[in-house]
Amino acid sequence: MDADTPAAASEETMPRTADPGRLMIDVRGLSKTFTLHHQGGVRLAVLDATDLQVAGGECVVLRGPSGAGKSSLLRCLYGNYLAQSGTIQVRGADGWVDVASAPARRILELRRTHLGYVSQFLRAIPRVPAEQVVAQPAIDAGTPGDQALERARTALARLNIPENLWHLPPATFSGGEQQRVNVARAFARDFPILLLDEPTASLDAANRDVVVELVNAARDRGAAIVGIFHDSAVRAAVATRILDLPGKAEAA
Amino acid sequence: MSAHAARGADHPILSVRHLSKRFGRVQAVDDVSFDLFPGEVLGIVGESGSGKTTLLRAVAGQEAPDTGAVLYRDRWGGLVDLHALPEGRRRRLHRTDLGLVQQNPRDGLRMGVSAGANVGERLMALGHRHYGTIRQSAHDWLARVEVDPARLDDPPAQLSGGMQQRLQIARNLVSEPRLVFMDEPTGGLDVSVQARLLDLLRGLVGELGLAVVLVTHDLGVARLLAHRLMVMQAGRVVETGLTDQVLDDPQAAYSQLLVSSILPV
Amino acid sequence: MSAHADSLAAAQTVEGYNFAYLDEQTKRMIRRSLLKAVAIPGYQVPFASREMPLPYGWGTGGIQVTASILGACDTLKVIDQGADDTTNAVNIRAFFARTAGVATTTRTEEASVIQTRHRIPETPLTDQQILVYQVPIPEPLRWLEPRERETRMLHALGEYGLMQVSLYEDIAQHGRIAKTYNYPVQVSGGYIMAPSPIPKFDNPKLHRNPALQLFGAGREKRIYAVPPYTDVRSLDFDDYPFDVEHWDTACALCGATDSYLDEIVTDDAGGRRYVCSDSDYCDRRRQAGDTGAAR
Numbered sequence: 001m002d003a004d005t006p007a008a009a010s011e012e013t014m015p016r017t018a019d020p021g022r023l024m025i026d027v028r029g030l031s032k033t034f035t036l037h038h039q040g041g042v043r044l045a046v047l048d049a050t051d052l053q054v055a056g057g058e059c060v061v062l063r064g065p066s067g068a069g070k071s072s073l074l075r076c077l078y079g080n081y082l083a084q085s086g087t088i089q090v091r092g093a094d095g096w097v098d099v100a101s102a103p104a105r106r107i108l109e110l111r112r113t114h115l116g117y118v119s120q121f122l123r124a125i126p127r128v129p130a131e132q133v134v135a136q137p138a139i140d141a142g143t144p145g146d147q148a149l150e151r152a153r154t155a156l157a158r159l160n161i162p163e164n165l166w167h168l169p170p171a172t173f174s175g176g177e178q179q180r181v182n183v184a185r186a187f188a189r190d191f192p193i194l195l196l197d198e199p200t201a202s203l204d205a206a207n208r209d210v211v212v213e214l215v216n217a218a219r220d221r222g223a224a225i226v227g228i229f230h231d232s233a234v235r236a237a238v239a240t241r242i243l244d245l246p247g248k249a250e251a252a
Numbered sequence: 253m254s255a256h257a258a259r260g261a262d263h264p265i266l267s268v269r270h271l272s273k274r275f276g277r278v279q280a281v282d283d284v285s286f287d288l289f290p291g292e293v294l295g296i297v298g299e300s301g302s303g304k305t306t307l308l309r310a311v312a313g314q315e316a317p318d319t320g321a322v323l324y325r326d327r328w329g330g331l332v333d334l335h336a337l338p339e340g341r342r343r344r345l346h347r348t349d350l351g352l353v354q355q356n357p358r359d360g361l362r363m364g365v366s367a368g369a370n371v372g373e374r375l376m377a378l379g380h381r382h383y384g385t386i387r388q389s390a391h392d393w394l395a396r397v398e399v400d401p402a403r404l405d406d407p408p409a410q411l412s413g414g415m416q417q418r419l420q421i422a423r424n425l426v427s428e429p430r431l432v433f434m435d436e437p438t439g440g441l442d443v444s445v446q447a448r449l450l451d452l453l454r455g456l457v458g459e460l461g462l463a464v465v466l467v468t469h470d471l472g473v474a475r476l477l478a479h480r481l482m483v484m485q486a487g488r489v490v491e492t493g494l495t496d497q498v499l500d501d502p503q504a505a506y507s508q509l510l511v512s513s514i515l516p517v
Numbered sequence: 518m519s520a521h522a523d524s525l526a527a528a529q530t531v532e533g534y535n536f537a538y539l540d541e542q543t544k545r546m547i548r549r550s551l552l553k554a555v556a557i558p559g560y561q562v563p564f565a566s567r568e569m570p571l572p573y574g575w576g577t578g579g580i581q582v583t584a585s586i587l588g589a590c591d592t593l594k595v596i597d598q599g600a601d602d603t604t605n606a607v608n609i610r611a612f613f614a615r616t617a618g619v620a621t622t623t624r625t626e627e628a629s630v631i632q633t634r635h636r637i638p639e640t641p642l643t644d645q646q647i648l649v650y651q652v653p654i655p656e657p658l659r660w661l662e663p664r665e666r667e668t669r670m671l672h673a674l675g676e677y678g679l680m681q682v683s684l685y686e687d688i689a690q691h692g693r694i695a696k697t698y699n700y701p702v703q704v705s706g707g708y709i710m711a712p713s714p715i716p717k718f719d720n721p722k723l724h725r726n727p728a729l730q731l732f733g734a735g736r737e738k739r740i741y742a743v744p745p746y747t748d749v750r751s752l753d754f755d756d757y758p759f760d761v762e763h764w765d766t767a768c769a770l771c772g773a774t775d776s777y778l779d780e781i782v783t784d785d786a787g788g789r790r791y792v793c794s795d796s797d798y799c800d801r802r803r804q805a806g807d808t809g810a811a812r
Contacts, residue, residue, distance in 0.1 A: 126451060127447060
């Protein structure tokens with residue numbers, strides 16, 4: 001899996017559009033267990049020896065019953081959950097990074113340059129206006145502030161967030177509005193890899209369609225996408241491949 | 253995967269090695285080691301008595317450890333042991349490269365002189381002798397930490413707690429330090445004041461590319477400011493990792509207790 | 518200063534006291550401190566200050582220094598705020614006349630040792646003279662740093678930003694450096710020193726003065742010195758340079774325009790006039806025929 005030559009130079013300040021067909025995510029033998037030390041040491045195995053390969057231009061949709069480990073897999077890919085065993089290779093600016101074992105600053109850099117992540121809930125930062133929240137990933141990647149803001153406003157408009165809210169901190173927004181800010185944040189920049197955890201969950205039909213368009217546009221420009229979508233119609237509209245995660249984990 | 257190894261940011265700015273400190277029968281800090289990289293914010297969390305403040309004081313050079321070394325990499329790449337330096341060099345480093353933001357601003361401010369003099373002190377200590385320039389710097393820094401520059405000539409005692417804390421931050425940052433130690437920087441403040449201060453700190457740390465060692469018992473503060481967390485219990489590090497990973501998927505029994513014993517953050 | 522001269526003079530003094538009041542052991546101890554002080558200009562040397570027959574604050578430090586350097590052949594002048602005829606000056610002069618039998622004078626150029634409180638004489642000193650200052654608080658950093666251990670550390674490391682902070686604060690609060698006396702100086706590019714509460718008008722006289730300048734603080738038990746011809750710089754800012762007091766009037770008695778003037782209220786109606794603080798300087802000018810303006 002290290003066969004690909006690493007990118008020649010570090011161009012992390014440039015929003016890179018991934019190459020279609022190029023392997024971007026390579027998960028092997030991933031196991032995730034929760035040990036609840038304060039509930040008698042109960043061990044919950046959510047992922048067991050899971051494999052996942054995703055190339056640029058692919059949208060892999062995770063499917064399975066509640067508790068099958070769909071969210072956990074996404075979180076492991078993002079480095080938010082710690083894997084017990086296996087490797088989680090993700091292609092970064094300077095080549096592969098094993099999210100399961102890389103040092104924190106390596107993972108943070110990977111997130112900054114390559115990983116767009118839409119969680120189920122927006123973690124709002126007090127006092128920061130919505131447009132700033134959305135522009136931040138591009139700014140972090142080195143895009144000049146005004147350009148990043150311009151793209152942020154485009155994304156907010158696309159997701160039908162009223163203009164009079166852009167200057168306000170999203171903490172006061174409704175659930176649906178917060179979720180759309182969350183989506184806008186991941187799509188206001190061309191991340192090479194997108195991890196989408198139910199981005200359409202609390203959206204109405206019109207906004208759901210916008211998200212579908214955004215996902216498909218990202219896929220067409222060559223992004224590698226892994227997502228969880230409850231709605232089977234949305235699933236059908238975006239997926240290039242389905243990965244079934246059965247309740248009792250087994251290799252996909 | 254190791255293509256990064258050649259890059260400057262891969263040298264830690266601070267390396268703490270096997271640090272221990274005992275007070276009588278209490279082993280306050282027990283063989284703690286960690287690296288801090290330029291631009292990285294390391295949060296040290298744990299409950300009272302976990303040794304986090306003693307660790308910070310030892311790392312910040314305020315308290316001599318019993319054993320172990322605190323190695324700081326200076327602007328020219330040289331490694332110096334903060335506790336082995338002659339007093340004069342150590343103090344100079346503390347006026348230039350290092351900063352310390354204390355929980356109680358009264359401990360970190362000179363209460364007898366004006367806000368402007370507090371900010372200007374480091375500059376004067378570094379040999380600045382132009383009143384107008386020093387005053388302008390103080391003015392600009394007050395504005396930057398969102399204290400009304402009209403308060404320049406007021407003594408700190410006339411400022412609110414939140415403003416005093418901002419003043420303490422300005423006083424530390426005026427010399428453009430590379431590494432700042434913070435001990436519960438939002439500790440004694442009201443919740444709304446805390447939020448604004450956190451926001452300010454987050455912005456400044458990012459803009460200035462500061463490396464920070466942050467001690468806090470408030471996991472919300474840690475979540476907002478720290479890139480990486482170190483969980484301490486009884487003087488030892490029980491877990492370390494990416495901030496959101498430690499908070500969302502704590503591994504050690506103690507970390508799980510710490511995370512679950514508070515409201516969602 | 519020699520023991521030989523001391524014994525010669527002893528016959529003429531009050532009985533039961535050693536020459537110049539202090540015992541020889543104490544004088545030797547103080548002289549050792551003085552030598553160290555001269556060797557390290559501006560550095561505060563601790564010494565074992567003795568009880569003196571007058572209260573702290575009345576010049577016990579200056580008296581001990583004077584007693585330790587006085588020889589039978591010396592001529593002593595004592596001034597308080599520039600005047601030879603104030604109670605404190607008269608008493609100290611009489612004290613040494615009785616205990617050491619030395620000659621005394623009010624004329625600056627005749628004196629070999631001048632003990633002073635709060636002034637430097639207007640008449641230029643020579644390299645044959647010693648000026649002894651009475652010092653109440655020897656530590657120039659005390660105002661900003663109460664801990665003795667810390668101020669000593671600051672001196673040792675030459676960390677004087679704090680002193681500059683106090684000047685900054687002056688300008689911030691008053692629009693100018695408002696310190697008018699005990700204005701801090703840096704000696705020979707090294708230690709920062711409190712020149713005792715002399716008016717800043719006298720600070721330029723500290724600089725490269727041919728006389729040896731000794732400072733004694735009795736209560737605080739410190740001695741320090743500025744050797745002859747030593748650089749003494751008054752602290753300031755580039756854009757707020759050090760400056761001395763100016764008067765837009767001359768001395769009402771002698772017409773001097775180059776001396777430090779005291780303001781004297783002359784009647785209940787608020788009438789006032791300005792006269793030289795240095796009484797000897799003023800007297801000598803008047804004897805030479807100078808007169809004040811027609812007021």
